[in-house]
Amino acid sequence: xxxxxxxxxxxxxxxxxxxxxxxxxxxxxxxxxxxxxxxxxxxxxxxxxxxxxxxxxxxxxxxxxxxxxxxxxxxxxxxxxxxxxxxxxxxxxxxxxxxxxxxxxxxxxxxxxxxxxxxxxxxxxxxxxxxxxxxxxxxxxxxxxxxxxxxxxxxxxxxxxxxxxxxxxxxxxxxxxxxxxxxxxxxxxxxxxxxxxxxxxxxxxxxxxxxxxxxxxxxxxxxxxxxxxxxxxxxxxxxxxxxxxxxxxxxxxxxxxxxxxxxxxxxxxxxxxxxxxxxxxxxxxxxxxxxxxxxxxxxxxxxxxxxx
Numbered sequence: 001x002x003x004x005x006x007x008x009x010x011x012x013x014x015x016x017x018x019x020x021x022x023x024x025x026x027x028x029x030x031x032x033x034x035x036x037x038x039x040x041x042x043x044x045x046x047x048x049x050x051x052x053x054x055x056x057x058x059x060x061x062x063x064x065x066x067x068x069x070x071x072x073x074x075x076x077x078x079x080x081x082x083x084x085x086x087x088x089x090x091x092x093x094x095x096x097x098x099x100x101x102x103x104x105x106x107x108x109x110x111x112x113x114x115x116x117x118x119x120x121x122x123x124x125x126x127x128x129x130x131x132x133x134x135x136x137x138x139x140x141x142x143x144x145x146x147x148x149x150x151x152x153x154x155x156x157x158x159x160x161x162x163x164x165x166x167x168x169x170x171x172x173x174x175x176x177x178x179x180x181x182x183x184x185x186x187x188x189x190x191x192x193x194x195x196x197x198x199x200x201x202x203x204x205x206x207x208x209x210x211x212x213x214x215x216x217x218x219x220x221x222x223x224x225x226x227x228x229x230x231x232x233x234x235x236x237x238x239x240x241x242x243x244x245x246x247x248x249x250x251x252x253x254x255x256x257x258x259x260x261x262x263x264x265x266x267x268x269x270x271x272x273x274x275x276x277x278x279x280x281x282x283x284x285x286x287x288x289x290x291x292x293x294x295x296x297x298x299x300x301x302x303x304x305x306x307x308x
Contacts, residue, residue, distance in 0.1 A: 012072075021260040023160035026268035029248040030112050036104075038206055043104035052099035054282050065206065069098040072205050073149030076150055079176070083148035093138035096281040097197070100128070100204045110248050115212025115228050118186055118191035122198045124212035127230060130197065131278040132139035132190060132215040138281065139193045142179035149176045153201035165209065169201050182225055190215055209235060216278050240273040247273060 018062075026042065028034050035041055038061055045060040051070035073095050077085060089095055100106060121259075153169035168290040181258070182199065183192050197203055197213040204213075214230065221233035226243065244250050249268040257270035258264045 021264065023260045024267075025261045025276075027264065027271050029268055029273055030272040032107055032110055032112070032272070033248075033271070034107050035092055035108055037210075038062075038065055039108075043106075046102075049102065051095070052102040053090065055099070055102045055104060058104040059102045065101060069095075069101070069205055070160055070206070073098050074108070075170060075174075076152065076202075079147075079148050079151050079245045082129065093281065096237075098204055098278075099209050100279050103279065103282060106278055106281075108274070109279050111214070111230060111235075111276065112209070115214060117195055117198050117212060118187055119123070119195050122195075122212060124210060125212050127214050127277060128204075128207065128211040129212050129216050130194075130282040131218045131276040132232075133218050134280040134283075135193050135197070135215050141189055142183065142192060142196055145179045150202070152177050152199065155200060157241050169205070171178065188290075218278055218280070234276045234278060237273060237275045243271065257280055 017260065017281075020110070022204075026034070036043055038104050040222060043060050045057060046055070046061065046066075047063050049056050049059060049061070049063060049066040051073070052061065052066050062095065076081075077089075077092070083239050085092060100109070109129045111127040111129055111206070113127055115124040117121070117122070131134055153171075154173040154175050156164040156167040156172035158164045177199070179196055182196055184195065187195065195213045197215075198208075201208070203211075216230070217233045221230075221231050221235050223239065223242075225231040225233050226235050226239035229246070240247065248271075249266070250267040251257055251266065263270040
C-alpha cells in the first residue's frame with residue numbers, strides 16, 4: 001500500500017511540474033517592442049531578398065516589400081540617363097535607409113515616444129533612432145544629391161488643400177527636389193540632415209508615416225541625459241527601466257513579475273525593455289556594443305604603448 005501511495009505521489013508531482021507555468025519569451029512590453037513593423041512577427045529567415053540582400057540570413061521583411069523598396073528607390077533616383085547610378089546601387093545611403101524596414105534589429109531602433117523634427121514641421125507618433133555619425137558621413141551637407149536632384153512623391157490633396165493620408169507614393173504625381181535648398185540657416189548640418197530624412201515620402205517605405213527619424217549619438221546616455229524625454233543618445237537597459245513609464249506600464253509591486261502567470265498576463269508591466277540601438281546602414285550599433293568597442297580601443301592603445 002505504501003509503495004502504491006508513493007508511486008501516486010510521484011506521478012502527481014511529475015504532472016504538476018509539467019503543468020508549471022513558465023514565462024513567455026515572445027511577449028512584448030509595447031507593440032513593436034520585439035516584433036517587426038511590417039510583418040508583425042519576430043525577425044526570421046526570409047525567402048531570398050535581392051535589394052536588401054544583406055538581411056537574407058534574418059529579416060523583418062518579405063520579398064514583396066524588398067521589391068517595393070527597389071522600385072521606389074529607382075523612381076526616386078532614376079532622373080535621367082546622365083544621372084543613372086553606377087555600381088552596386090544597394091550601397092547608396094538612401095538605398096540603405098530604405099532597407100531599414102528589412103533590418104532584423106528594426107524593433108530595437110524604436111523609441112515609442114512622440115517625435116518632432118528640428119524645424120518643428122514634422123510630427124510623428126513614434127521615433128526611430130538613426131546613428132548620427134553614419135547619417136553625417138553618408139548625407140553630409142546634402143550637396144551630393146544636387147547634381148541630379150531627387151524625384152519625390154507629391155502629396156495627395158483633398159478639399160481645402162489638406163493632405164490625404166494612406167496613399168501609395170507617386171499616385172498623385174512627383175516633384176524634383178534639390179536637397180541643399182532645404183537647408184535652414186538656423187539649424188546645424190546634422191539637424192538639416194535629420195529634416196531631410198523626414199522629408200515627405202523620402203524616408204523608409206511603409207514606416208515614414210508612423211515614425212520620425214531622429215539622429216542620436218552612437219554612445220550611451222549619461223543618467224542626466226536619460227532623464228530627458230527623448231535624449232540624443234542611446235539609453236541603456238537600466239536607464240530604460242528607470243524611466244519605464246515613458247514606454248510601458250510600471251508594476252505596482254515589481255516582485256509580482258517574478259510569478260510567471262502574472263508576468264504572462266501583464267507583459268506591459270513585466271517584460272524587460274533592453275538597451276536601445278541606432279540604425280547605421282545595416283551595421284547596427286547598441287549602447288552595449290558601443291561601450292565594448294570603446295573598452296577594446298583603450299586596451300589596444302595600452303598594448304601599443306607597452307610594445308614601444
